[in-house]
Amino acid sequence: MTVLTWLDDESQPMPDTRQALGAETEAPGLLAAGGQLSQRRLEEAYRHGVFPWFSEGQPVLWWSTDPRMVLPVAEFKLTRSLRKTLARFIRTPGCEVRVDSAFERVIGACAGTPREGQSGTWILPEMVAAYTAWHRAGRVHSFETWMDGELVGGLYGVSIGRMFYGESMFAHRTDASKIALAALVCFCRANHIPLIDCQQNTRHLASLGAREWPRAQFEAHLAQVLPAAGPQVWSYDPVHWAQLGLRGEPSA
Incomplete structure (x- = not known):
């Protein structure tokens, strides 16, 4: 028992x-x-x-x-439609990805977004307070989709060593959360972070390349990447889009 x-x-x-x-x-x-x-x-x-x-x-x-749902960043599935969305986003003036510029707004928006298959939020006020404090300590980060000065989507997660643990995402416009996730994948590739933890299996994550690992495999991976030095700078450079074969310069 x-x-x-x-x-x-x-x-x-x-x-x-x-x-x-x-x-x-x-x-x-x-x-x-x-x-x-x-x-x-x-x-x-x-x-x-x-x-x-x-x-x-x-x-x-x-x-x-x-098992544990994870997204190996090398296996991220860039569908034809998402590639078109990203290309349009990148070349449109006023569209950009920011990191940690509005964390409290991101976690607040995520708190109002139920997980797939659930009716209520799991990001309670005490969770918001705890992860906001941890963000201020430099351990939690947000990737944000901005259009014409408006925050339209994003995600947040925990970073330790060369590991990123995804927590939640939200979108106020179509594909805005996918844009933020694609940016995170590019950032991880550029900074030698091989895996994003997704915690639980959802169809949405599976469609983007996430898959299940046995707990033992996941923990063995943690033992390898947690002691390594993580990113020193948390910002998004448009050149990172090259990690997905995209050009990072907006049109004039």
């Missing part, structure tokens, strides 16, 4: 991920409950491939899913 670990002390270590509930249970991947969303706890969790996900009225729930 598997016993769920309750975290009631900041110094209490996260349990071994092999203790997570199995596929035969009602909550496969659930590893622990309780504790706080402190930067120390979040750092520990992500370094072990564990992430928080809970609903209103629940304690903090910590997950280590098996």
Whole structure:
């Protein structure tokens, strides 16, 4: 019988991920409950491939899913329609990708966007507060799609070493979140970050090249990339579009 670990002390270590509930249970991947969303706890969790996900009225729930949905950046699927969208975006004056220029607006918009197949948000006020504080500490970043001075889409995620853990995305215009994701892929390729964590399987992510890895494979990858030095500069240079075979100069 598997016993769920309750975290009631900041110094209490996260349990071994092999203790997570199995596929035969009602909550496969659930590893622990309780504790706080402190930067120390979040750092520990992500370094072990564990992430928080809970609903209103629940304690903090910590997950280590098996399998794990990931996007190898070398396998990103640039469809013909997305290529056309990106080419049009790049050559249109007033259209640009920014990094970390409006993080609080990005996470706020993501909080109002349910995950695929769900009706409500999982980004509760305490999650917003915790990740905003972690952003100010330099660990969480947003990739933003801007058109004529308006924020129309974006995503945010956690960066440790040469690993990027995607958290959530939103779009207020068609394909605006895909543009931000494509920019993230280009940034990762340019900065030798081979993998973007997607946490859970969705049709949308699968259509863009994401696939499932066994937990053991994912954790082995973390052991390789987390100790490596990550990007020193978090900004988006249009030359990065060349990573997808696109020209990065807008029309005059």
